[in-house]
Amino acid sequence: MDWSNYDAALFDLDGVLTPTAEVHMRAWAEMFTEFLEGEDGQAPYTDDDYFRYVDGKPRYDGVRSFLESRGIELPEGDPSDAPTERTVCGLGNRKDAAFKKVLERDGVDPYPGSRRLIESLRDRGVSMAVVSSSRNAPDVLDAAGIADFFPVVVSGAVAEDRHLAGKPAPDTFLFAAQQVQSEPSRAVVLEDALSGVAAGRAGRFGLVVGVDRGAGGEALTENGADTVVGDLEELL
Numbered sequence: 001m002d003w004s005n006y007d008a009a010l011f012d013l014d015g016v017l018t019p020t021a022e023v024h025m026r027a028w029a030e031m032f033t034e035f036l037e038g039e040d041g042q043a044p045y046t047d048d049d050y051f052r053y054v055d056g057k058p059r060y061d062g063v064r065s066f067l068e069s070r071g072i073e074l075p076e077g078d079p080s081d082a083p084t085e086r087t088v089c090g091l092g093n094r095k096d097a098a099f100k101k102v103l104e105r106d107g108v109d110p111y112p113g114s115r116r117l118i119e120s121l122r123d124r125g126v127s128m129a130v131v132s133s134s135r136n137a138p139d140v141l142d143a144a145g146i147a148d149f150f151p152v153v154v155s156g157a158v159a160e161d162r163h164l165a166g167k168p169a170p171d172t173f174l175f176a177a178q179q180v181q182s183e184p185s186r187a188v189v190l191e192d193a194l195s196g197v198a199a200g201r202a203g204r205f206g207l208v209v210g211v212d213r214g215a216g217g218e219a220l221t222e223n224g225a226d227t228v229v230g231d232l233e234e235l236l
């Protein structure tokens, strides 16, 4: 790929730089499967539910969006809710406890192809930022040993502090572009989630790269990817 047309690369984290999308996915499945077992007349939770309603969105938006798809209404609760509470926040926190447990136990390495791409972009002087819906983004970057590549990290916590709407809204990516002093038209968005490529399209970025880690090339293209790759190595 010819990077000379671009000044900045805005990376999603989970599933783009590190294989943590799978950890999130498994933690959501564990939580929602158990939750649905206690609900009458509900079909089991599937991977398709994850890709359509949960993937890439801020924690409680993911819970809300899935429950709405099943016609289930729960009180919102509060982010301080215990993981045992039957609320949107309680369910989100239950999933978060499962995610943190796996991250602490297993650690995480970046995808080798992703590491090679960020090394090469750093050498070329392309500005880089991470734009992740996850509040765990700084911990994941540290655990993977790649935090130093990214002077700008727009995590779920930053988005909340700055009142930025989450993906699929483009706000977090636009904020990151501003922070690295790049015009959106000169910035590349790299995303594995349908909500993420949709955010890239909505922000009119120079290029939206879909990384297919399970969402499917066709679905990524339909939702906003200009091009789809299987691994970031293909963008060297």
Ligand SMILES: O=P(O)(O)OC[C@H]1O[C@@H](O)[C@H](O)[C@@H](O)[C@@H]1O
Residues within 6 Å of the ligand: 013, 014, 021, 024, 025, 054, 055, 056, 057, 058, 059, 062, 096, 099, 132, 133, 134, 135, 136, 137, 156, 193
């Ligand atoms: O609950 P967290 O760690 O703040 O993360 C929210 C979301 O962050 C995204 O990066 C993941 O793709 C989602 O699966 C996850 O649900």
